[in-house]
Amino acid sequence: MGAVSVLNAVPKPIPLAPAPVEADALRPAVDQPKAAPEPPLYVRARAPAWLPRLLAPLIGLALFVVLWELLSKAGGQLPGPLSTWHSAVEVFSNPFYRKGPNDQGIGWNVLTSLARVGIGFGAAAVVGIPLGFMIGRFRFLSDMAAPIISILKPVSPLAWLPIGLMVFKAANPAAIYVIFICSLWPMIVNTAVGVRQIPQDYLNVARVLKLSEWKVFTKILFPAVLPYMITGVRLSIGVAWLVIVAAEMLTGGIGIGFWVWDEWNNLNVQHIIIAIFTVGIVGLVLEQTMILLARRFSYE
C-alpha cells in the first residue's frame, strides 16, 4: 500500500481503522505476490455434478411406470407394469427355444430381424456410398440423379414390398429388399453432401503437392467424407430398424415384427409390450454404437 502511494506521489491516506477482512484476506496477496496459492477461503458443499444427471432419467422412468400403472388400473385390457414384468422374465428366461417355424424364442426373432437389417443395410452401403461419392464429385451425375432421388426418397419403404414380393417370389428377400431401399437414400445423400463439403484448402494442398489420385482419395477425400458417411449410416440404420418391424408384420415367418403380429393374434398383449420395449432398446443400442463410431472419426 505504501509503495503504491509513493509511486502515485499523493499524500498517504490515513487508514480508517483497517478492516479485518483486508488484513486477513488481501494483505498476503499484496505483500507476497509470489507466495504459493492460498487455499480457498471456503468450499461450498454441494452434490457432485453427475448426480442430477443420473437422477433425472431415473425419475422420468419411474413416472412413466406410475402413469402406465394408473392407465392399466383405469380399465381396459392394458396389462400393468408388474404383470408385463413377470411375463418378460418368463420370455427372456428362455429366449432361444424352437418349437416349430412359428413358435421360436424372442432371441431368435430379434436376431433374425437384425440379420435382415444387416444384409439389406450392408447392400445399401456397398451400393450407396460409391454412388454418393460419384454424385458428390461430378456435377453432371448429380443433376442426373437429383430428380430420381427427390421423387423416390419420400416414398414409404413398405410401398416397395409388393414389387419385392413380385420380383423375388419369397417373403424373406422381399423384406431385405425393402430395408435396402430405405437405407439407400440417406447413404447416397449424406455421402454426396460430404464430398461437396470438402474444403477447397485441402484440395489445394493436394494440387500443390500433385498427389496421386489414390493418395488424394485415401488421405483427403475419404477421411474428409467419413463423418458424413457415418451420419448417413446412422440415419439408415435408424430407418431400417423402424421399417423392419412393419415389413415383417406383412411378410410373416420369423422376426420381431412378425412376433408382434403373432402375439396380437394370440391376444397376448404383455408380449406385444415386451416386443415394443425390445425393439426400442435394440434401436437405442444401434444408435449409440453409431454415435460412438462417429465420435471416433470426428476431428477438431
Add this chain to the structure above:
Amino acid sequence: MADKFLQIDKVRRVFETKKGPFCALEEISLDIRAGEFVSLIGHSGCGKSTLLNIVAGLLEPTDGHILLANREVTGPGPDRGVVFQNHSLLPWLTCFENVHLAVERVFGATERKAALTERVQRALELVQLGHAKHKYPHEISGGMKQRVGIARALSIEPKVLLLDEPFGALDALTRAHLQDELIRIIAATGSTVLMVTHDVDEAVLLSDRVVMMTNGPAARIGEILAIDLPRPRERLALAGHRRYVALRAELLEFLYRKQMREAA
C-alpha cells in the same frame, strides 16, 4: 540466371463474373533473384493473393507467363512450397504425417523410408516442433499449426517458398515470434521467398524488396522499395533504427496517401 530466378512476365488476370469480365491484375512484371525475399503489399482486394496463386499454379494467368529457373510454370507443383493463410493442415493426420505426406510425394521414389522419416524430423525441428510431431492439428495452437505449414512447405526443398499472409490469422505476439522464427529459418535455408502481406512492419522486417501494388481492379505494381537494412535483423534493434523508420514511413505513405481507399 541468378538475377532472374523467378520471372513474372507481363501477367494479366481477368475473372469472368456475372457482371462481365473483371480485370484483377494488369500486366505485372517482376524478376526475383535466387535467395531473395520479396513481399507483395497492398490493400485487400488488390490482387496480391491472385498473383501468388498464379505463381503457385493454382490459377492460370489470362496473359503472360511465369518462369521458375527458366522453366515455364504450367500448373501447381512441388518445386514451389506454399504456406496457406489458414495453415491447411489435414486434421486427421498428425503433424508428422502432414509433413510426411509432402516428403513422401517428392522423395518417396528415390529415398528409403528411414531417410524420409529423417527429412520430416528435420523439417519439424527447423520450426522447433520436434516434440509435437505426434500431435493432431486440433491439439496445438494456431502459431504451431502455421509452423507445421511452414515445415511442410520447406520439407520438399522447393525452389521458391510462397507465403500467403502466413501470419495474418495470428495474434500480434505470436505473429512477432513467428516472424523472428522465419528470419532464422530463411537465414539457415537461403530460400527464395515471395510473401503476400498487408502488414507494413512485417514487410520491412523480413524483405529484401517490397513490391507495393496499386488498388484493384486492374492492379499494377506501384512502386518497389529496396529494404537495405543489414542482416541479421533484430526486431528490437531495428525499432529505433533511422533507416527502418524511414522505410516504414515510405511504405505507409504509399499505402495511406497515394493509394487511399475511397470510403474504405
